[in-house]
Amino acid sequence: MNNKQRWMGGVVLLGGGVLLAALLLKGNEEIEQDKAQAEITHPIPKTDSTPKTAQPAQDSDMVSLQPLAVDVETEKRLLEEQRRSREKAVAEQEARAAEFLKMQQEAEAAAARKAAEEYAALNARRAAEQESSDNIPPEVAEDDKAKAQRLAEEKRKQDEKKKAEQQKVDQQKADADKKATEEKRKAEAEKKAAEDKRKAEAEKKATEDKRKADAEKKAAEDKRKADAEKKAAEEKRKAEADKKAADEKKRKAEEAKKKAEADKAREIMESGDKNWMVQVALAANQANADAVVSKLRAKGYKVTTSPTSKGIRIMVGPAKDRDVADATRKKITSDDSLNMKSAWVIDWVPLDQR
Template sequence: MAMNNKQRLLGSVVLLGGGVLLAAILLKGQNTTHQSAEPVTTQTTKQQNVAPQPSETQTEFDLQPLAVDVETEKRLLEEQRKAREKAVAEQEQRTAEYLAMQQQAEAAAARKAAEENAAIQARRQGQMQSSDNIPPELIQDEKAKQAAQANKDTEAKRKAEADAKAKEAEAKRKAEVDAKAKEAEAKRKADAEAKAKKEAEAKQKAEAEAKAKKEADAKRKAEAEAKAKKEAEAKRKADEDKKKQEAEKARDLLETGDKKWMVQVALAANQSNADALTAKLQAKGYKVTQSKTSKGVRIMVGPSKDREAADAMRKKITTDTSLNMKSAWVIDWVPLDQR
């Protein structure tokens, strides 16, 4: 009876030690997982915080930083996945080793208990055979006790085997659950990476289209400005040619004919004022000639056939209130190259 209690105590100690060992292994596995995952997270945060900033020489449509961020994120995600898979594999390996150790311990304990029980029964049978004064009812009672003990030992062995099978099934179920969880996590990561890649491609495409549109607008604007500048230059040149022709025509009349009497109506301080007065007189139908001097631009109307005709024109100009030119006078004008 004392030996049976000793066997039960030994089995309890083995089970308790196995439970403590399993808890220590699981706790160590969790710490290892956290330690392996923490640097990756820190590294990811650092990588995100120190993302390269575009330099001053880069254009606003430079897509190189975006490509670097996507590749870095992919690499970090792959490192995290490998670290988690490694930690899970190590934990599963430690769990399998523990189960094997526990099964070996239970088998050894059962084997030892069976051997001790067989030795006890052998000693009892030897004692019963050597004792002639033991009553038959005691022998029968001892046999019944031995049979009950044998049944109890068999039941304990069956229960231990059932427990081992249940633990093995639980470990298998847990491994399947972990495998499914890893598969789901891998699928989620793949979907996230595909989504990120699609968004990055869409962003890159939008930026490229915006850049192309901006370049097209700039090119169109430059062409319009060049065209306007060319037209303005052509118009300016045409105006200069027209003024030159008119001046040459007036000079020809003065140089080749006798009509040199002119009516000087003003002396403009600059060319812009001279052009304004010229346009004002030409609107009234007068023929105007400009002559540059050291004091400004001389504005003259004519030429006339004689002094009387020039004086009549002077009176007409000075009496025209819309012109407001009261200081006109008649001159005998000769071109500078003929003086």
């Protein structure tokens, strides 16, 4: 908007103010005139305020009452007319003010329209005269620049406000999400703690039950082992006692047998009936003894075996003379195929003769 438009707007406003003041003054004058006319038409009687000295009434004087100039009904009618006059004046004044405002608005609109037309014509003329944007009037350029700055500032403020509101909404949403997440995490933590506690109690109970079961099982196993060991020890003791008794019985029997054999051998020796044998080996078992016997018999020797407590005695003979038996011994020891270098001569009594 240029200076010319500003001046035109100021003139229009000033003229409107003058017209409004004139209408208001005219309305007040009409109201005062109406009041004055009402007072002239219906005068209000005045009472004499000066006190008069009471005079004695004469017998000849007549006292008469003067009628009032205005009665009550007339007073009410006058007041009603005055009220109606005031309301009519106020209504007319308001109508004139509204008409004046309408005229003022129409005048302002016409002035603005005219100013816009003049401004458009001025811009068209200047645009036609000047091709470069450098020749644009400073006030126009300044107005456009200020308008652009104002619009940019308003847009920036709106963007900042919108951004702040969006940030606030986002922050509220983030806080709500954070709170919900925290509550969910807390609930899950409490649930997990309760579950862990339940599991720990269950594991503790299971461990305790297992420990008791293991203890009972171990006690039963220990008792069984103790009973078995006790029984085994008793059986072993009994077996050892039986074995000891059997060994003792066997020992006594062997001692008795040996004593009998010794007695019989002594008796035979004392009677002079002796046989000389060449003992060639003492086999550990019957198989070894049979092998040695086969070798000797293959050479033509007469072989006799006799079991003893140390093994099976293998002998060649018998011979009535020791020298004959010794000659047989030398023959056997010199035979490399027999490999019996440790043969010796013994005096031997057959079992059937003992």
